Every structure is written in C-alpha cells, then in structure tokens.
Amino acid sequence: MQRLPVPPPPSPLCPPRIRRSWEATPTKDQDLFVQAVALAMDRGFHQLFVDIHAETLGEAHDSCVFLLWHRKFILGYENMLRSLGRRFACVTLPYFDYIQHNLNYLHGKCTSLESCSPFLTGLGGSTSGHLSSQPLAGFAFSHFKCVDAFPASHACAVPGSDCMRCIPRGAWTRTYFNSTALSFTSIKRVLFDADDGMTALSLRIERSPHDVFHFTLSAALANFVVAALDPVFYGHHATIDILAAIHHRCRVRPLKLTKEQAKLHPGNFQGCVINNTMVVKATSPVGLRLPVDGVPTSVDEYAVTRPWFQHVPLTYGDIVDTTNLGVHSYRYNLTGLLGTFYSHCDHAGMNHTANMELQANLQDYEDDDQHVVMDVTDVDSLTFLAWRYDVLVQARAQGLDDADADDEMDKMVVMVYEHCLPGTHSEYPEDFKAMWKIQGGEPSKAMLDGVLSGATPIRIQGWAGLNQRYFGCSGERIDNSIKTSRV
Known part of the structure; x- marks a missing residue:
C-alpha cells in the first residue's frame, strides 16, 4: 500500500457535532459534504476506509460488536473528512432517513427508491454513467451502470492508478421499496424486542434493516468487499448508529449507571467468541485494521489513519454512548417518525x-x-x-x-x-x-x-x-x- 501524507489534525473550533438527516442539512452543508467526499477520493483517503471495512477478521459483521465496530468506523471517516482542510473542519455525516422515505412511498408521494430518497440524488443518483467491464477488487459489475456523476466521478479503487472514476450502482429509478424492513413498523419490532441484550439487538439490526438495505440498493453496495466505496454507505450506517443510540436511551440511560457500570451492562455490551478463536470483551480494542504492505495493521498504529482516530476511545466498552466520547462526542438531530x-x-x-x-x-x-x-x-x-x-x-x-x-x-x-x-x-x-x-x-x-x-x-x-x-x-x-x- 502506498503511504500517503499524514493529514493535519481537525480544528478545535467547531460547534457541538450534530448529525442531521440529508433533508434537514442546509444546502451549503450538503454541498460541503459532497465536496469533502470527492476530495477524500482524490487523495486516496476514502479508499483506505474501503480497505478497513474489507479487513475485519470477522468483527464487523455477524458478531456481537457489529453496531459498535461500525460506530467507530464511521466516526473515523467523519474525522477524516474534517481533516481535509479548514473549510471542511466542521463537516458532519448526514444520515439516510429511509424510514421517512418509506412513508412517502407508502402514501404514493413517490414511486422508486431514487425518487423517494433525496440523499441518493444528492450523491449523484443512478442515471448518469455507462456499463463497464473493469473489475472492482476482483468482482465484476458489468451488468450495472457505473455512475460517473459527482462525487462518484472521483472514485478510485487504487490511488495512483488508472481509476474507474465511477461507482457501480443499481437502477434506483426502477428499484422499489420491495421490503417493509426499512419502514417504521418493522424497525420498531426490531428495536424493542423482548430480548434487549446488545448481542441480540446487533444481530436483529444487522439482519434487518441493514442487510435488506444492501440487498435493495444492489451493485457495489450489495458487495461486502467494496460496499464502503459508495458514499451512500456512510449515510446508511449513520442511520444504523441512530438505532443503537435509541436503544441506549430507552434501555440503559434510565438506569443512571456510572460510566464503568455502563460498560458492562448487557444493554450496552455483551462479549462473544468470533471465528471460534477470538474472545471479544468490553476491554477489547475495536478491531479496525487495514493491510499495510500485506500486513493487517491497526488504524491506531498506521501513520496515515492514526490522526483520524486519535483520542477516539480504544475499546468497545468505551464507545457505547455517542454523547460520552470526549472531544469526539456527537448527537443526532432526529426528525419525523x-x-x-x-x-x-x-x-x-x-x-x-x-x-x-x-x-x-x-x-x-x-x-x-x-x-x-x-x-x-x-x-x-x-x-x-x-x-x-x-x-x-x-x-x-x-x-x-x-x-x-x-x-x-x-x-x-x-x-x-x-x-x-x-x-x-x-x-x-x-x-x-x-x-x-x-x-x-x-x-x-x-x-x-x-x-x-x-x-x-x-x-x-x-x-x-x-x-x-x-x-x-x-x-x-x-x-x-x-x-x-x-x-
């Protein structure tokens, strides 16, 4: 892997970090976010997160730490965008409010995934592009349009090479909300099941709405290895993170636990064994790694990624509450249903x-x-x-x-x-x-x-x-x- 220049640290002058839905984000901030994503692609930083998501040793998916692993992952991505320059220093991830979009679909206000979702059109939509036989991480997407609208026009799977300058996407103008799994009624049943331990919650949310989302949007987003190439991925996982935050507010926060008690409460964290070998505990470091010269390396040790995760809590037990992460604490502005x-x-x-x-x-x-x-x-x-x-x-x-x-x-x-x-x-x-x-x-x-x-x-x-x-x-x-x- 090419060693890229170390980015400058984020500005300390930002207001409290509040993530909003794409629709609730002011137009100038929407534009700033998209410009930041394009610049991150140009510099090769965006691709590093694709590599991190693909190199998980089993922690990121189908495990008890699915929610918490992705929480730190997208927080690091947000910090990376903030490091790109002074004008990006306070940028925040927008979340993809597909619960509200489902409601619009249910009431007949729109007819397709793309017409119902301003977030998708804001990130370039699915109509501008061409068919491409060029493989992506060894996978063929030749039957999908490779979208070249901004910011996908800056996508580069291997920095410094002959880049694709496009992202394979499904035909979202002809794709429907074929599943109620992304709707209010279904998500409520997932969130507030009788088994409210973190392991069971993680598995339920991963199966639905998470997996259903990736299946519905198809193309690159349906491929585990390259899904994080599409910036839509990060808005989706901000929504998944909201579901974990809601669970914390409803099941754990009313107990008024100390920080140390909260780390071990089953509503916040439950350990497990991954791949029959790796024991994950509340004190285990969040396993974000990427290949450096062929060797899996922690993001906290690699010189390029280290600044984006500096002062972000290291362990799973320390990231259970988004509002208690020190200088990296953040909140959500929750609208609609x-x-x-x-x-x-x-x-x-x-x-x-x-x-x-x-x-x-x-x-x-x-x-x-x-x-x-x-x-x-x-x-x-x-x-x-x-x-x-x-x-x-x-x-x-x-x-x-x-x-x-x-x-x-x-x-x-x-x-x-x-x-x-x-x-x-x-x-x-x-x-x-x-x-x-x-x-x-x-x-x-x-x-x-x-x-x-x-x-x-x-x-x-x-x-x-x-x-x-x-x-x-x-x-x-x-x-x-x-x-x-x-x-």
Missing part, C-alpha cells in the same frame, strides 16, 4: 398523534439534553400515526396486547406493499446470503408468505377496511397478476 422512537421508546406510534406521544413522555423528553428530537408535523406522518392508533384500538378490543398489535401492523403494511405499490417482495439470492453470512431469508418476504399461506394470518378484524381508509388501498389479494388500484 425516527424521532418518535427516541422520544417514546416501546410506546412509539401508540398514540393518536406525535404531539400526544411527546406529552405522554414529557418529563423524560425535557430532561434529555443529548440527542435532539423535532416535533412531527407533516400530514403523512400524522395520518400514519392515526392509522396505527386505530389498529391498536381494534387489537385491544380483541384482547391482543400491544406487542401483538405491532406484529399485526407489520403484516398489514406488507400486504399494502405487495398488492398496492410497485414491485414485489423477493428472496435473497444464494450468493448474497453467502457473502453476508445470512442464515435465514428476507424477513418481509417470509412474513408475506406466512400471511398468504394462512400460516400466520392477520388477526385484526376489519384490517382491509382500515388500510383502505388511510392508504387508499386495502392490500387484499384479489388477483395475483393485478395490483389493487388506489382509490
């Missing part, structure tokens, strides 16, 4: 409006000076919350508990996606499952199959009428070959 998870935890989406949710949890909300939650005011979100409330009322009338109601809502949304919206649920191909070490199938497809086969029918009486009232389509299967029209 995503914010209701943080403000109301298990009871998110269980009141008639978002404002009622905030009022019901007012004391905790006012005492929380960490992450920022913005009120939900848009009509579509309020309509969605009203639908959830009416389903909940019906579920309770039938003697179902609130967890059962959440399960039934997920089934109801799956039916709307399958029978009222473009696209259809599909199973993972075997090569994708092998690369990402997935044992089961695509979760929404499995849920849909259960409903259609009668193995796990929807238990809410009058569910089709409730869907029709709020979404303009019942979701009932009338004819397998014809989508039900919205009225």
Whole structure:
C-alpha cells in the first residue's frame, strides 16, 4: 500500500457535532459534504476506509460488536473528512432517513427508491454513467451502470492508478421499496424486542434493516468487499448508529449507571467468541485494521489513519454512548417518525398523534439534553400515526396486547406493499446470503408468505377496511397478476 501524507489534525473550533438527516442539512452543508467526499477520493483517503471495512477478521459483521465496530468506523471517516482542510473542519455525516422515505412511498408521494430518497440524488443518483467491464477488487459489475456523476466521478479503487472514476450502482429509478424492513413498523419490532441484550439487538439490526438495505440498493453496495466505496454507505450506517443510540436511551440511560457500570451492562455490551478463536470483551480494542504492505495493521498504529482516530476511545466498552466520547462526542438531530422512537421508546406510534406521544413522555423528553428530537408535523406522518392508533384500538378490543398489535401492523403494511405499490417482495439470492453470512431469508418476504399461506394470518378484524381508509388501498389479494388500484 502506498503511504500517503499524514493529514493535519481537525480544528478545535467547531460547534457541538450534530448529525442531521440529508433533508434537514442546509444546502451549503450538503454541498460541503459532497465536496469533502470527492476530495477524500482524490487523495486516496476514502479508499483506505474501503480497505478497513474489507479487513475485519470477522468483527464487523455477524458478531456481537457489529453496531459498535461500525460506530467507530464511521466516526473515523467523519474525522477524516474534517481533516481535509479548514473549510471542511466542521463537516458532519448526514444520515439516510429511509424510514421517512418509506412513508412517502407508502402514501404514493413517490414511486422508486431514487425518487423517494433525496440523499441518493444528492450523491449523484443512478442515471448518469455507462456499463463497464473493469473489475472492482476482483468482482465484476458489468451488468450495472457505473455512475460517473459527482462525487462518484472521483472514485478510485487504487490511488495512483488508472481509476474507474465511477461507482457501480443499481437502477434506483426502477428499484422499489420491495421490503417493509426499512419502514417504521418493522424497525420498531426490531428495536424493542423482548430480548434487549446488545448481542441480540446487533444481530436483529444487522439482519434487518441493514442487510435488506444492501440487498435493495444492489451493485457495489450489495458487495461486502467494496460496499464502503459508495458514499451512500456512510449515510446508511449513520442511520444504523441512530438505532443503537435509541436503544441506549430507552434501555440503559434510565438506569443512571456510572460510566464503568455502563460498560458492562448487557444493554450496552455483551462479549462473544468470533471465528471460534477470538474472545471479544468490553476491554477489547475495536478491531479496525487495514493491510499495510500485506500486513493487517491497526488504524491506531498506521501513520496515515492514526490522526483520524486519535483520542477516539480504544475499546468497545468505551464507545457505547455517542454523547460520552470526549472531544469526539456527537448527537443526532432526529426528525419525523425516527424521532418518535427516541422520544417514546416501546410506546412509539401508540398514540393518536406525535404531539400526544411527546406529552405522554414529557418529563423524560425535557430532561434529555443529548440527542435532539423535532416535533412531527407533516400530514403523512400524522395520518400514519392515526392509522396505527386505530389498529391498536381494534387489537385491544380483541384482547391482543400491544406487542401483538405491532406484529399485526407489520403484516398489514406488507400486504399494502405487495398488492398496492410497485414491485414485489423477493428472496435473497444464494450468493448474497453467502457473502453476508445470512442464515435465514428476507424477513418481509417470509412474513408475506406466512400471511398468504394462512400460516400466520392477520388477526385484526376489519384490517382491509382500515388500510383502505388511510392508504387508499386495502392490500387484499384479489388477483395475483393485478395490483389493487388506489382509490
């Protein structure tokens, strides 16, 4: 590996680090972020993070430290962008709010992944480019368009060589939200399962929404080895990091533990054995490595990457709280439905409006000076919350508990996606499952199959009428070959 110049340290004059959704990020800051990514590609720094993600020795995926490993990884990437020069010194990662984008899709405000997601178009979209037979890290993407819009036009897999100057991307204008795994209802069930230990949470989030996202966006993003080449990757993992932060706020922070107690609390960290050989503990260093002259080398030891991770806590137990990382502490500005998870935890989406949710949890909300939650005011979100409330009322009338109601809502949304919206649920191909070490199938497809086969029918009486009232389509299967029209 070519040894690149050591970057200057970040400026200490920045305001508190707050990550926002792409939509909530001012246009000038969006432009600054994209320019920083392009410059990082030009200097070869961006590719170093692709190498780090590919060289994990099993820690980054399918392990108890999936969430925490990626937390330090994207924090280092953000620090790298800040090191590029004075004008980039305060740049922050935007997060990809696909929960809100799913809602827009559900209400028919947009029809494809790209038309629903300003973050994707802001990073160059999927339409400008050409087919390329040039392999990437030994993998062929010849049937995908290699997008050459800015900043992908600066992509370079091997700095100093004949660069591709493009990134293989899926046909996002013809790709649909074929899975409800990226939606509010599904993510709530993942976040607030009865088993709230960190190991179980990490595995649930990795399987869904994480894996579903990579599968849906396809091309480079669906390939474990090169996924981090696409800057969309970092916005996605900022969203995954938010889910871990929400879990911390709901399950650990109310316990008011000391820092030392928090390190060992099972809601923050649970150890495991990786590859049957490596024991990972709270005191274990976060295993970020990259090949230097063919030798796996810690980012804390390599001269180029060391400044980006300087003063970032070394161990897993020390990075469990994003607001307690010293000079590298950061918060999230949470908008839309995503914010209701943080403000109301298990009871998110269980009141008639978002404002009622905030009022019901007012004391905790006012005492929380960490992450920022913005009120939900848009009509579509309020309509969605009203639908959830009416389903909940019906579920309770039938003697179902609130967890059962959440399960039934997920089934109801799956039916709307399958029978009222473009696209259809599909199973993972075997090569994708092998690369990402997935044992089961695509979760929404499995849920849909259960409903259609009668193995796990929807238990809410009058569910089709409730869907029709709020979404303009019942979701009932009338004819397998014809989508039900919205009225």
